[in-house]
Amino acid sequence: MSRPAAILLVLLAGSAYLLVLGPILIVVASAFSAADFFGFPPSGLSLRWFTSFFATPELRAAFALSLELALVAASTATVCGGLAAYVLARRQGWLASLAQGLFLAPLVFPTIVLGLALLLFYRAIGGVPLFLGLLIAHTVIGSPFAVRAVLASLQALDPRLEEAGRSLGAGPWRSFRLVTLPLIWPGLLSGWTFAFIVSFGELNTALFLTGPGTTTLPIEIFSYLQFQGGQLVIAAASALQVGLILVVVLVVERLVGLTRILRA
């Protein structure tokens, strides 16, 4: 590559990273500000916004709800997507690929349409409790991540291992538990992690499905920003969310490795 071309490439890539990471870094940095507003030059460090975050009941409740919802939804999505992937992994033909397309569809489907559709559907069937309504939406959205991760694990798995288990006298359930499960659990874990993270930050269906007293943290942040301006307590809320995701990613990196996170 010629020298000017190389310099241009590095400049473009550098600005891409700056544009992608800069806004997040600024939000996290401003959460530690001592002043009432984010200013330049920065005016000292403090944790006062985190204190006021936990002292604000509706923010604390939204954080707790988001965490609870993400934990449950990631688990239901992993069961749902894992079962589908387990059955579909070694099947061919148009029915199997149609089913696979259905389970992967929420990945590219405009989620705002799904949110509205579920809202109307819940009303038509006589109402659904808010938490359950959100859980269903997040399970639909999270399942494809589990499907993809488990499919990848199963395709890398040598079917002869299961056959060996069966021929040595293990029943289907025993050979699944002793042979297949230990081999695909990293896939299950990375699918779970993605479903968790997606649910924890999800906006488009939650926009329609949250209600008074049952609001997720991203929606609470959104309504603060929309109606009360960018108070720094919202920066603290955002920093907490970023921190939690960072912890989850690092734990998964330790458990199953970097390449698997990237492949899922």
Add this chain to the structure above:
Amino acid sequence: MVPRVVARKYAAFALLLPPLAFFLVFFVCPLGYLFFVSLHAPSESELYGARLTLANYGAILGDGFYLAIIRRTLLLAAAILALALVLGYATAYLIALLPQRLRLWLLLLLFFPLMVSNVIRAYGWIAILGRRGLVNALLGWLGLSAAPLPLLYGFSAVTLGLMTILLPYMIVSIVNALAAIDRQYEEAARSLGAGPWRTFFRVTLPLSSPGVASGMLLVFLLTLSAYVTVTLLGGPRTKILVSLVYDATTSFEWPRAAALAFVLLVLALAVSAPVFLLRRPDRAELPR
């Protein structure tokens, strides 16, 4: 006794049944119901009126206001795609040249922002472009401007913010395609006398086109539903199609909202179907 093969087949369907039923009831049915609602006249007290009608679609497609918004939606998507393509391809090209370990870390650095909620990333742009934001604070501190510049709330703020939010998808798709190219093709082109630009445009770019196509498709689809980002960075006056869907639900015009949602869905399908049909990811052909 049931033959074992048959028993295994039934067992497989028994395992598939719960997820399949879940998806049919809570994904397929609600969409069908949404379409059903969109075909009805509005009603004061119910979700929809008794009369079957195509009037909701007619009102959208025959109204200059709605058509202008649809045009603006497509314009926004085009602007975001063009910027993301240039920045994304350059970044991906550089990443693909790097050694494996470094490449993984740089990709992880792009994956991390995708995990952070879009509302937080839009908030970051408010903190940068807002009246009390970083740029205005910096300009004021340097004494370059007396009054804060109105950088936020407009088409360009939405384009910049949403482009950076979606850029990692583009980069990752292209890196995957570039990393899969056998470098020998490029070496062969060079040794046959093609210059670096010719090699790039005749060999590398066509071979990476499946990655470019899937990156662009993903960015387009996510632009269509980016209600929160558009609202926060665009303000109340920069509306796109998805804003109208939400506005119609907040004013309880359910059939209108449903019809708008289906127009959005048709837009998504119209763009993605040809890409899905034309793309043959496993057989990117060499140009003659």
